[in-house]
Amino acid sequence: MDIRNLLTRFLSQQGYEVGSAMTAAEVGAVLAVRKPDLVLLDLMLPRESGHDICRLIRGHGATPIIMVTALADVRERIAGLDLGADDYVSKPFDLGELAARIRAVLRRPPGDLAPVAPAQQPGYRFGNWTFIPEKRALYSAEGVRMTLTGAETDLLLLLWNHVGKLMSRQQIIELLYHAPGAVEERAIDLLVSRLRRKLAHGGRQLEMLRTVRGDGYVFDPGTGLPDAGAAN
Incomplete structure (x- = not known):
């Protein structure tokens, strides 16, 4: 089972409504019609840069982003945080730790409410x-x-x-x-x-x-x- 299917099944079992996208075009199509509460973004994509997709998501607002990245790739983590990601988990990761990080990020106040003077x-x-x-x-x-x-x-x-x-x-x-x-x-x-x-x-x-x-x-x-x- 690949990581996308594993996470989809795990998060569904945790009670979350889960969708997935494989390309920037698919991500853009999702963002055009709905705003996810949180995005898990794997930086190791087969055809596109995870950092480019991070920029795309940030261009649509402050939806929380948790990067999923390789343990040894410190530069990738730093670059993702610099682009505005909220947190990261390193591969291989424990599903319990991932669930805890998701809960922690979702507890933060939402960032895209209507402006108030x-x-x-x-x-x-x-x-x-x-x-x-x-x-x-x-x-x-x-x-x-x-x-x-x-x-x-x-x-x-x-x-x-x-x-x-x-x-x-x-x-x-x-x-x-x-x-x-x-x-x-x-x-x-x-x-x-x-x-x-x-x-x-x-x-x-x-x-x-x-x-x-x-x-x-x-x-x-x-x-x-x-x-x-x-x-x-």
């Missing part, structure tokens, strides 16, 4: 942004909405809860993934880089999220203290 609900305010984790989004004072992936949302919320404190890469890994060594330190660097690029739309991104060479990162939203009107 920052003034209409509480959020975490800093610089030019209002950060609303429940929407997985940043809203600028000018009305720009910047959608975040689940991993970017988790990272920004973690940094917010440690404003002004130096966070090493290993600390970030342990707090985000609840296990030391869950991902490579390079993956954290790329995750920070992605978040910086999105913060750049509001200006001062380098000052907000500073690199301390050799040690880690410090998040300083401007005053060094949470805004008085921010959510608790």
